[in-house]
Amino acid sequence: MSEQSSILKPVISIAAFIGFLILFYFLIGKDKTELPSQFINQPAPKFQVVDLLKEKLIHTEEDFIGKITLLNVWASWCPSCYAEHPFWRQYAKNKDIVLVGLNYRDTKKKALKFINQQGNSYQWILFDKNGRLGIEFGVYGAPETFIIDPQGIIRYRHVGVVTPEVYKTIFLPLIDKIKGGF
Amino acid sequence: MHAEFGNYLLVLAFILSICLSVFPLYGAFTKNMSLVYTTKPLVILFFLSLLGSFICLAYAFFIDDFTIAYVAQNSNSMLPDRFKISAVWGAHEGSFLLWVLILSGWMLAVSFIGQSLPKYSYARILSVLGMIACGFVSFLLFTSNPFERTLPFYPIDGSDLNPLLQDFGLIIHPPLLYMGYVGFAVSFAFAITALIEGEWNATWARWTRPWTIAAWSCLTIGIMLGSWWAYYELGWGGWWMWDPSENASFLPWLSGTALMHSLAVTDKRNSFKGWTLGLALSTFSLSLLGTFLIRSGVLTSVHAFTNDPSRGRFILFFLGIVVGSALLLFLFRSSKVKTKANFSEFSKDMFLLLNNVLFISATFIVLFGTLYPLFAEAFGKKISVGAPYFNAIFPIPMVLLFMLLGVGPLLNWKKHDFNKLKIPMLKIFGLATGLSLIAVWLMGTFYLWVFVGLALALWVALGAFYNLTLITRHKKTLRDKISGLSRSVIGMTLAHLGIVITLSGIVLTSYYSVEKDLRMAVGESQDIAGFRFHMKRMENIKKDNYRGSRVTFDVYKDGVFLKSMAPEKRFYIAGRQMDDRSRYRLDFISRSIHSTW
Structure with a gap:
């Protein structure tokens, strides 16, 4: 073996290895909790659902029109929702975005207990007792959070807990984009 | 209280693993026997603290302590007790605790069984394992602590173990799989120590072989159980889906199979040293790669562990250090151990070399198919490389392998007289193709692949039996013949017959399965x-x-x-x-x- 090739071999191997590591590194950042679905960039489904707290009040998809809405899917049987809720409590102070709850596959008693314990951070709450509306939105489980723009179009769907970090890195840029008119 | 104690034991294990990676290694370099003698007590303590930590977590599951986030997410007060125990490894954090516990179990075994090793090598091997363990324990402690509490707002009841995991197959599948994955760390540590000492010969191969075979057997059983579970629980039906999570376990299996065969050559003939070393290092590296792929959230599959980028970065960092240093050691030290091999084209050596080449090509085929979609995604394209790619390419090295496998075990080391084997091989070939033709004819429909597959299976099986008759030809009675077989021959024959059964199963189910979707009512x-x-x-x-x-x-x-x-x-x-x-x-x-x- 010549002198040159004996140096070349380690150099190539190490360079290839480092190349692999760098490629992998960039893959890690990719967010797999963003579930692309056919519902994205489509108008919110039509519905008529009763409010959890005010029995006489019926909500429809029209209620999303006019402001940016975050639709948060939650349930009293979902432990992650308990973990997530303190963030929403904090977030409720934010006035230019409407935070709406979708109580998913729950009983009224338990749902109200959750709200009494955790505090109501939502402007209004859809009571989706048998999960019908959840199916319309393509909900897999709780928690999930949808961003709906002022035209009533679903712009984003997040599966899992929204933490301050998720909010900062994913939600805020998108909300700014919507505010900017896109 | 148990959560805090478990956490404390985890921290203790972390400190012990640091001691283990430093003291014995330093002692071995400075020839300080008192440091070398710390090896075994450190390993025992390390194992005990992890065992204690695991028991604490299991206890938390048993008493339904939902203040612990991990318990709340993966158990429920209504879950039957046996599933509460298996729920301990039902998700990322707990399964990783089991992972390091199993690693410490292997280390314990090495520290007891390996006592006949030279003292300095013994210390170095366990020190290298200590470093690997240190990486894993710090990963557990800093990014995926299973003992994290959800206080003050804790759920009244847990959100239950994924129903797919409430199954007997899943109780035993992960532990066995991990025993395989982690077991290759032992061969890895042996190879690293040999490289540090600049010596890799038949003696080293003889020490490494049993550990490699043990790890390989566990991995094989683990993969089989996983496949079985996927068959009846996920309803996947077939024998293998080429799901990324399956591939992640298949990669170290392929490479480990090559390693096992290569080690046999190094053991018996003191050659193939570069191959064997490289394979020992790459097999564990592939185990780590599999861990990275599955636990970083880079792959989406049934093993969807929660996606936390900090975890992915940590494993990648760890993988970079382990594989990088192994690569450097190999590149700069392995030239010392290389020897010129000396054997003819028709010899056991040659066939095992081809075996290695084919298994390594198979590894690359699977690696490519698994990683290509990921890299394409990095460049902004979403493509999936599915079963069609694997089913088209993977059989090529496998067919060649089976052809060699029918002959290889019959050959002598170094040189074999081809003419001696010509007649029996022709007979076996004729018998295998004939029987296969009859079998396909009985099945009703002719498929070329079924015919080829069955013929190859019979070719290997008949070759294996012929080999047994050759080995025992000097013994008179059947009883003598059976008791005269060495354990290595029995093991080899069983493994090769297992492959025969697997191949027959694969071709038959692939081509003769019937699947229909029908609507039915009671009484119909x-x-x-x-x-x-x-x-x-x-x-x-x-x-x-x-x-x-x-x-x-x-x-x-x-x-x-x-x-x-x-x-x-x-x-x-x-x-x-x-x-x-x-x-x-x-x-x-x-x-x-x-x-x-």
Whole structure:
């Protein structure tokens, strides 16, 4: 073996290895909790659902029109929702975005207990007792959070807990984009 | 209290692993015997603290301590006790604790069984394992602590173990798989120590072989159980789906198989040293790669562990250090151990070399198919490389391997007289193709791949039996013949026959499976592939942690009642998750009846 090739071999191997590591590194950042679905960039489904707290009040998809809405899917049987809720409590102070709850596959008693314990951070709450509306939105489980723009179009769907970090890195840029008119 | 104690033990294990990576290694370099003698006590303490930590977590599951986030997410007060225990490794954090516990178990075994090793090598090997363990424990401690509490707002009840995991297969599948994955760390540590000492010879190979075979066997059983579970629980049906998570375990298996064969050559002939070293290093590296792929959230598959980028970065960093330093050591030190091999084209050595080449090509094929979609995604394209790619390419090295496998075991080391084998090999070839033709003819439809597959299977099986008769030709009675076989010959023959059975199963199920979607009502019957399915009744079932309904089918063949089958649809109360379960049974030659709904 010549002198040159004996140096070349380690150099190539190490360079290839480092190349692999760098490629992998960039893959890690990719967010797999963003579930692309056919519902994205489509108008919110039509519905008529009763409010959890005010029995006489019926909500429809029209209620999303006019402001940016975050639709948060939650349930009293979902432990992650308990973990997530303190963030929403904090977030409720934010006035230019409407935070709406979708109580998913729950009983009224338990749902109200959750709200009494955790505090109501939502402007209004859809009571989706048998999960019908959840199916319309393509909900897999709780928690999930949808961003709906002022035209009533679903712009984003997040599966899992929204933490301050998720909010900062994913939600805020998108909300700014919507505010900017896109 | 138990959570804090478990956490404390984890921290203790972390400190012990740092001591283990430093003291014995330093002692071995400075020839300080008092440091070298710390090895075994450190390993024992390390194992005990991890065992204690694991017991604490299991206890938390047992008493339904939902203040611990991990317990709350993966258990439920209604979950049967045996599943509460298996729920300990039902998700990322707990399964990683099991992972390091198993690693410490291997280390304990090495520290006891390996006492006859030279003292300095013994210390170095366990020190290298200590470093690996240190990486894993810090990963557990800093990014995926299973003992994290959800105080002050803790759920009243847990969100239940994923119903797919509430199954016996899943209780034992991960531990065995991990034993395989982690077991290759032992061969890795042996190879690293040999490189540090600049010496890699038959003696080293003899020390490494049993550990490699043990790890390989565990991995094989683990993969098999996983495949079985996926078959009846996920309803995947076939024998192998080329799911990324399956590939992640298959990569170290392929490389480990090559390693096992290569080690045999180094052991017996003191050659193939570069190959063996490289394979020992790459097999564990592939285990780490699999860990990275599955636990970083880079791959989406059934093993969807929660996606936390900090975890992915940590494993990648760890992988970079381990594989990088192994690579550097190999590049700069392995030239010392290389020897010129000396054997003819027709010899056991040559066939094992080809075996290595083919297994390594197979590893690259699977690696490429698994990683290519990921890299394409990095460049902004979403593509999936699925079963068609693997099914088209993977059989090529495998067919060649099976052709070699029929002959290889019969050959002598170094040189074999081809003429001696010509006549028996021709006979075996004729018999294998003939029997295969008859079998395909009996099955009714001719498929080329079934014919080829069965012929290859018979070729290998008959070759293996012929080999047994050759080895025992000097013994008179059958009893003498059997007792005269060495354990290594028995092991080899069993493994090769296992491959024969696997291959036959693969080709038969791939080509003769019948799958139909039908709508049926109670009292109706349907004929499928010669069987009559009569839907007898439908009932509701009510168990502790789920409700559901069950349909009973009576299966008839030619009007004769064979068996009742009862698939179920279950609704798990706590997690609000549905689960389909199919009861199946195996008929002769794996013509399986699979009923789902």
